[in-house]
Amino acid sequence: SGKGFACGFAAVAAVLWAARELGADTVKVLHHATSGDVTGDYSSVVGYGAAVVLKAEK
Structure with a gap:
């Protein structure tokens, strides 16, 4: 369907809000993949991602 x-949307939103309150202004995606990358079946997938929230160096 695209x-x-x-x-865990609420948890993600809470972390992003708290990080911003602490001065974070950048999100860096470390890695993302789907279950299809492992099984080869892309008809229905679950996505996974890892990211860090940080304050950019100026």
Whole structure:
């Protein structure tokens, strides 16, 4: 369908809000993949991602 959603959206939003309150202004995606990358079946996939939230050096 091309549509997706994040499990744990409230937790992600809370972390991003808290990080911004502490001065963070950058999100760096470290890695992303899907279950299809492992199984080879892309008909229905679950995505996974790893990222860090940090304050950019100026």
